[in-house]
Amino acid sequence: MRSSLDEAVLATLFTEARTQYHFTDTPVSDEELRRLYDLLKYGPTSANCSPARFVFLRTAEARERLKPALSPGNVEKTMAAPVTVIVATDPLFFDRLIKLFPHADARAWFAGNPALAEETALRNSTLQGAYLILAARAIGLEAGPMSGFDRARVEEIFFAESGWKSNFLVNLGRGSGEGVFPRAPRLDFSEACIEL
Amino acid sequence: MRSSLDEAVLATLFTEARTQYHFTDTPVSDEELRRLYDLLKYGPTSANCSPARFVFLRTAEARERLKPALSPGNVEKTMAAPVTVIVATDPLFFDRLIKLFPHADARAWFAGNPALAEETALRNSTLQGAYLILAARAIGLEAGPMSGFDRARVEEIFFAESGWKSNFLVNLGRGSGEGVFPRAPRLDFSEACIEL
Numbered sequence: 001m002r003s004s005l006d007e008a009v010l011a012t013l014f015t016e017a018r019t020q021y022h023f024t025d026t027p028v029s030d031e032e033l034r035r036l037y038d039l040l041k042y043g044p045t046s047a048n049c050s051p052a053r054f055v056f057l058r059t060a061e062a063r064e065r066l067k068p069a070l071s072p073g074n075v076e077k078t079m080a081a082p083v084t085v086i087v088a089t090d091p092l093f094f095d096r097l098i099k100l101f102p103h104a105d106a107r108a109w110f111a112g113n114p115a116l117a118e119e120t121a122l123r124n125s126t127l128q129g130a131y132l133i134l135a136a137r138a139i140g141l142e143a144g145p146m147s148g149f150d151r152a153r154v155e156e157i158f159f160a161e162s163g164w165k166s167n168f169l170v171n172l173g174r175g176s177g178e179g180v181f182p183r184a185p186r187l188d189f190s191e192a193c194i195e196l
Numbered sequence: 197m198r199s200s201l202d203e204a205v206l207a208t209l210f211t212e213a214r215t216q217y218h219f220t221d222t223p224v225s226d227e228e229l230r231r232l233y234d235l236l237k238y239g240p241t242s243a244n245c246s247p248a249r250f251v252f253l254r255t256a257e258a259r260e261r262l263k264p265a266l267s268p269g270n271v272e273k274t275m276a277a278p279v280t281v282i283v284a285t286d287p288l289f290f291d292r293l294i295k296l297f298p299h300a301d302a303r304a305w306f307a308g309n310p311a312l313a314e315e316t317a318l319r320n321s322t323l324q325g326a327y328l329i330l331a332a333r334a335i336g337l338e339a340g341p342m343s344g345f346d347r348a349r350v351e352e353i354f355f356a357e358s359g360w361k362s363n364f365l366v367n368l369g370r371g372s373g374e375g376v377f378p379r380a381p382r383l384d385f386s387e388a389c390i391e392l
Contacts, residue, residue, distance in 0.1 A: 014334075039210040044341055046344075127322060184244045185298075192249055196261075
């Protein structure tokens, strides 16, 4: 029977990890971004559909393009982050199921059912965004996820050709700890959970 | 500078972890469910809004109630699982922001904007569901997430009073490994990622 991971690991992933607003100048390397993807890609998605797409904004120029879509409170920290990730969704994700789900003709489940395709794309790309946050922590990076931005504007700026949708943003780097509030309360087990 | 977690840890969380369809008879304890929640609750959500609610179906009777809502392919494995979690969403999550986000009147951002509230609830409860899957792996459990079920039916059966919404299901326990396929392919970095 497999045992729990060490407390130090749980602290890195969950109990002591914090959303970061400011990062040190240390760049995030090519190798780290590939390692990040090569972990998060293994997180489970429905029928392995893997609808998330990740746009890594690595240069100041690329982040300048994003700037007009950001909520005012997210501009400064994003412009200064080593990398900003646009967690996006490919609405035509089902065209890749021939590779991703060779067991059955899963493409047909979605291609003829736009409501199911949209729901599946959104839920599963969000799961993959969470895997990215935790995979970043696992490889020694820290994350600053954000949903304060104009999604339609991001799509105009970056996805006019691909037709991808924007889901949320994540700043990545090594947190400086600056501006991190004391941990806010969470709901107790009895407030968030029911046992039947 | 923090270093990466060990390869063995990354294997437990990502590279060797697999969705499980069948579980051993070993029960999931009260303590494990509390430990699971006490980790996942620290995963980041927008303005700490924490909209997910978790219904742990621990008895055969509780899972029988769920049965009519399940897709045929999900019935047998769910009836035999030690625990099935309904990952749900409280559409009135913003009523808890007085506790969760004491820095500002965040309730007002959502209470007057139903579209933003719905989008926020769905995205963030899905993130929390992903944190549950990875937290389960971190404490020595394994997960079998499923979206093949009738969401409206689950809401009729379980949430007629609370008004919660169903998002997805997760079987939990210690996987027997039975019925696990060879790992299906993932998209390559160049298929899923863009660097700008």
